[in-house]
Amino acid sequence: MTLEKYSIGIGDRFGRQGAAQLDALLRAQVAGVIITPVWNKSNREHQIIGTTPSDTRRAADQAVLGRNWSGKYFVDADHISLKNVDHFLDACDFFTLDVAEAIGQLPDPVDLVAFTEAQRRFIGRLTIPGLDANMDVTAAKLEQVGNTYLVAVQEAARLYRHIAAAKGTSAFVAEVSMDECDAPQSPLELLLILAALAAEKVPVHTLAPKFTGRFNKGVDYVGDVEQFAREFEMDLAVVRYAREQLGLPASLKLSVHSGSDKFSLYAPMHRALKKFDAGLHLKTAGTTWLEELIGLASAGGEGLTLAGDIYEQALARFDELCKPYATVIDVDQRRLPAIAEVRGWNGERFAAALRHDERCPHYNPHFRQLLHVGYKIAAEMGGRYLDALAQFEREIAKNVTENLWERHLRPVFLGT
Numbered sequence: 129m130t131l132e133k134y135s136i137g138i139g140d141r142f143g144r145q146g147a148a149q150l151d152a153l154l155r156a157q158v159a160g161v162i163i164t165p166v167w168n169k170s171n172r173e174h175q176i177i178g179t180t181p182s183d184t185r186r187a188a189d190q191a192v193l194g195r196n197w198s199g200k201y202f203v204d205a206d207h208i209s210l211k212n213v214d215h216f217l218d219a220c221d222f223f224t225l226d227v228a229e230a231i232g233q234l235p236d237p238v239d240l241v242a243f244t245e246a247q248r249r250f251i252g253r254l255t256i257p258g259l260d261a262n263m264d265v266t267a268a269k270l271e272q273v274g275n276t277y278l279v280a281v282q283e284a285a286r287l288y289r290h291i292a293a294a295k296g297t298s299a300f301v302a303e304v305s306m307d308e309c310d311a312p313q314s315p316l317e318l319l320l321i322l323a324a325l326a327a328e329k330v331p332v333h334t335l336a337p338k339f340t341g342r343f344n345k346g347v348d349y350v351g352d353v354e355q356f357a358r359e360f361e362m363d364l365a366v367v368r369y370a371r372e373q374l375g376l377p378a379s380l381k382l383s384v385h386s387g388s389d390k391f392s393l394y395a396p397m398h399r400a401l402k403k404f405d406a407g408l409h410l411k412t413a414g415t416t417w418l419e420e421l422i423g424l425a426s427a428g429g430e431g432l433t434l435a436g437d438i439y440e441q442a443l444a445r446f447d448e449l450c451k452p453y454a455t456v457i458d459v460d461q462r463r464l465p466a467i468a469e470v471r472g473w474n475g476e477r478f479a480a481a482l483r484h485d486e487r488c489p490h491y492n493p494h495f496r497q498l499l500h501v502g503y504k505i506a507a508e509m510g511g512r513y514l515d516a517l518a519q520f521e522r523e524i525a526k527n528v529t530e531n532l533w534e535r536h537l538r539p540v541f542l543g544t
């Protein structure tokens with residue numbers, strides 16, 4: 129199975145906004161850019177909401193049917209491991225093999241020797257087209273990469289073979305993710321990881337490295353944008369080289385697990401994609417649910433009351449909601465508006481605090497991040513929340529489509 133040049137992670141917590149998201153991709157199509165949708169939902173999300181991968185499959189199929197989407201689309205088993213992959217086998221055709229936990233585990237000495245022997249060809253001064261400087265590869269560096277990443281690569285291979293045995297090798301796209309770990313991978317490490325994956329015969333389609341800087345959920349990048357831009361370009365050069373030299377799939381590309389809304393990185397990413405004529409998989413987080421809240425609040429009346437109720441409970445259950453996301457959010461409790469203040473807001477004011485628009489003086493990233501992890505409360509409301517989604521569908525869909533098209537697809541894939 130092949131994955132097109134551009135793809136994006138979509139989907140939403142409650143499986144109601146697929147069609148509105150496809151509308152944004154249809155706008156991109158009209159503008160001349162084909163972007164393949166990949167419905168992604170992690171095990172953590174399924175557990176918190178109480179859904180299963182087959183619910184995601186159903187939401188995707190329905191949206192595709194409803195919008196006559198004629199292109200490809202996928203359903204991603206996002207961040208799975210051997211422990212939970214079985215649960216995703218039937219419903220998914222894209223698997224994000226999360227091997228971050230195995231990073232840093234020391235390999236069997238025999239395997240390490242085999243790795244360093246197999247990759248000896250890289251030792252010396254390595255010239256990679258598109259890179260400004262050569263890479264110096266030493267035997268010590270090979271050994272260090274083997275000691276850090278070989279067990280993770282072997283884990284990816286085990287997981288890949290497990291899925292392939294169940295579904296057949298051509299029935300799915302394989303992504304390897306190493307983003308949820310402590311240290312970023314350098315471009316040279318990326319190259320050696322790809323070489324090791326090729327040696328293990330894992331036909332990886334997308335690789336998600338960890339980049340430098342913070343990728344908090346639902347808010348902008350925190351870090352040195354220029355450094356990111358340099359690193360991203362180097363990674364693209366390495367991926368192109370790996371594709372040409374290592375026998376990996378011709379569609380191999382980077383996957384950026386953005387956590388959504390890395391607006392300050394979008395322009396440098398677009399420039400780099402053009403420069404290298406490279407593909408990209410952009411994985412987003414579940415911020416579509418925040419567009420639902422914005423739509424509900426903007427609708428006023430019952431919708432606004434419901435949004436306020438969710439915030440009130442989120443404030444009361446702050447620790448519980450934030451704990452599963454502790455490493456990927458930075459919420460300062462002192463910057464959260466009091467519930468009495470929020471109850472006095474009209475819909476527009478609530479939406480302005482929540483909507484990710486840094487130019488708006490009312491935008492509050494702390495408010496946004498807390499609500500981002502507050503979807504558990506909406507899930508617990510069950511029918512009341514889902515009925516409101518149906519009742520205020522028009523207002524919500526407008527926000528979902530606009531957000532995806534204006535703030536994400538245009539800057540990343542069209543450069544406008």
Ligand SMILES: [Zn+2]
Nearest residue numbers: 305307308385
């Ligand atoms: Zn990730």
